[in-house]
Structure formats: structure tokens, C-alpha cells
Amino acid sequence: MGVVLTERQLTIGGEPTLADLSEALVAVYGTDYGVHNPTWISRFTDVTRQAAAYRDRRVLLAGDAAHIHPPMGGQGLNIGVQDAVNLGWKLAQVVKLISPESLLDSYHTERHPIAARVLRNAKAQVALRRMDASTKALNDTFAELLSMDEPRKRIAAEMSGLGIHYDLGVGHPLLGRRMPDLxxxxxxxxxxxxxxxxxxxxxxxxxxxxxxxxxxxxxxxxxxxxxxxxxxxxxxxxxxxxxxxxxxxxxxxxxxxxxxxxxxxxxxxxxxxxxxxxx
Ligand SMILES: Cc1cc2nc3c(=O)[nH]c(=O)nc-3n(C[C@H](O)[C@H](O)[C@H](O)COP(=O)(O)OP(=O)(O)OC[C@H]3O[C@@H](n4cnc5c(N)ncnc54)[C@H](O)[C@@H]3O)c2cc1C
Known part of the structure; x- marks a missing residue:
């Protein structure tokens, strides 16, 4: 079982402990339910960061080394793996001298805008989690939008990563999109x-x-x-x-x-x- 708790005070540095977890549970539920033997305790914040460049000569960044954001929406692993899959075959071709080194620049061109949008999406979700009356009204408005087909499909395609479109020029709508599994x-x-x-x-x-x-x-x-x-x-x-x-x-x-x-x-x-x- 996993549990995510909000810390009222932002603490800089130091690893969270079982005592911190127990204290936070008591603050919310009045009991820590006898919590013990955690497999993993970690801390994350609502910070979003993205490397300005994914490639500098022989140094290439992918995954959380290239972009971090709060875990809402569960997109970090997905885009990190897609970074690696986008880069892997290009790197292999350059190493084998099949393609020129410039092929590696398409990695940044294609993947940087994808993570930038994920970061934007994660920031919006952080904003929507605020508890004040205005944010609740915004949340309700957003929920109404998501009850409509078009916005729901767009957001779902974006959050699942299935709607990614690399700009490979104009032409047929399939160009630059993920091939369907026919x-x-x-x-x-x-x-x-x-x-x-x-x-x-x-x-x-x-x-x-x-x-x-x-x-x-x-x-x-x-x-x-x-x-x-x-x-x-x-x-x-x-x-x-x-x-x-x-x-x-x-x-x-x-x-x-x-x-x-x-x-x-x-x-x-x-x-x-x-x-x-x-x-
Ligand atoms: C609470 C939480 C929930 C999440 N939920 C989801 C989710 O539902 N869906 C989703 O898609 N994503 C989720 N994520 C995000 C996801 O976990 C990360 O995006 C993903 O694990 C990043 O993978 P990575 O390989 O890029 O980096 P990491 O998983 O951080 O791997 C980097 C590895 O490098 C090692 N390392 C670091 N420095 C060195 C060094 N100097 N030498 C050798 N090794 C080193 C580290 O020990 C680590 O093993 C969540 C994240 C958090 C915190």
C-alpha cells in the first residue's frame, strides 16, 4: 500500500523518516495506524524543471535527468521511456556511422517540446489542487469541459502520450504520428x-x-x-x-x-x- 501526504511546512534537505510519516498521519487521521517497516519513503515537491538542451556534443539527457515535475498524472516514466526510445536508434546509427551526427539534434527538437507540455500540464494540475473557493470553481469549470468529447479526448491523448505529433512536415495526418497497431x-x-x-x-x-x-x-x-x-x-x-x-x-x-x-x-x-x- 502507498500513502501520499502533504507537508504543511516546506523542509529543505534531509531524507524523510518513518517518524515524519507517522507524525503526518497522526496530524490528518489522529492515528498512524501502527505504520512500520516502510519499503520506501521519499519526498517530492511541486517543482518543475527542464534542461535547456537535451544534447551538448557527446552528452545526452533523457528521463528525469532532462525533466522533472510533480507526479500528478503519472507521466514521468512514460515520457522518460519515450525519450530513450526516440534516442536509442538514432544513437546506434550515428555510432555505426550510418547517419551523420546531426541526426542526434532531432532528439532535442522532437522531445523537448513534449516534456515542456507535460510540465505545463503538471503545473496546471498543481494549481487545480488548491482548496480555495476560486480554485474549486475553476476545478468545476474544468470538470465540465472534460465531460465534453473533444476536450476529454485531447487531454487523454496528451496525458497518455498517444497523441504525440512530431513536426515532420506537412502532408498526410499520419506523418510524425504514432503508427497504429493494425x-x-x-x-x-x-x-x-x-x-x-x-x-x-x-x-x-x-x-x-x-x-x-x-x-x-x-x-x-x-x-x-x-x-x-x-x-x-x-x-x-x-x-x-x-x-x-x-x-x-x-x-x-x-x-x-x-x-x-x-x-x-x-x-x-x-x-x-x-x-x-x-x-
Ligand atoms: C511519488 C511518485 C510517483 C510517480 N508516479 C508515476 C506514475 O504513476 N507514472 C509515471 O510515468 N511516472 C511516475 N513517477 C515518475 C517516475 O518515477 C520517474 O519519472 C522515473 O522513475 C524516471 O526514471 P529515470 O530512469 O529517468 O530516473 P531514475 O528512476 O531517477 O533513475 C536514475 C538512476 O540513476 C542512478 N544514479 C544517480 N546518480 C548516479 C551516478 N552518479 N552513478 C550511477 N547511478 C546513478 C539512481 O540511483 C537511479 O537508479 C512518479 C514519481 C514519484 C516521485
């Missing part, structure tokens, strides 16, 4: 999209006429899958979007290119994300 039909049987990402390699999914996409110069790096799918394409908040003919999926599960019947822009996207063509 059930595909392939020559070797049914396949789930996410199972194609298990070995952390890019995937070019051709859902149109088989064999029409030629990525021979990247064949050593990008796995090409010929598949069929005739169900809906649903994205968080946006709902149903037009079915693409092909998608290039990065190892972190985000869509780097969308084909709508031609190969236009594919070579450029492959070069940007997975290095220049093999000669």
Missing part, C-alpha cells in the same frame, strides 16, 4: 504492426500493389513488408484518417513518410532518417 494480412499469415518493430529496425510497409516500391539502396537497413489491410485507420483525437498506400515506420514507431500511390519523397525520408543510399 492487424495486417501477409503472404505468411496475419501479422500485427508492432510485432514488426520488435527488432528496432525501420519498416517500409507497402499496402498497395506488391513490389511497386524500390528501396534497394537501403535494403540493408530497412525491412520492406508487403501487406494488405482494409480496416479503418484511427488516430487519437483525429479519429479516422484516409488509408495510405504505404508507410515508412521509424524504429520508435513514428511514421516518417506516407505514400499515397507514388514513391515521391521516399528516398529523401530514407536518407534523412536512415542515412544516405548505399553505393
Amino acid at each position: 492487424d495486417l494480412a501477409t503472404a505468411s499469415g496475419p501479422v500485427r504492426v508492432f510485432s514488426l518493430l520488435h527488432d528496432a529496425r525501420p519498416v517500409l510497409l507497402n499496402l498497395g500493389e506488391p513490389g511497386r516500391l524500390d528501396i534497394a539502396p537501403w535494403a540493408d537497413r530497412v525491412r520492406q513488408i508487403e501487406a494488405g489491410y482494409d480496416g479503418p485507420w484511427e488516430l487519437p483525437v483525429l479519429g479516422t484518417v484516409a488509408a495510405p498506400a504505404a508507410v515508412l515506420i521509424r524504429p520508435d514507431g513514428y511514421v516518417a513518410w506516407v505514400g499515397v500511390g507514388t514513391q515521391q519523397g521516399l528516398a529523401e525520408a530514407l536518407t534523412i532518417w536512415f542515412g544516405p543510399p548505399a553505393s
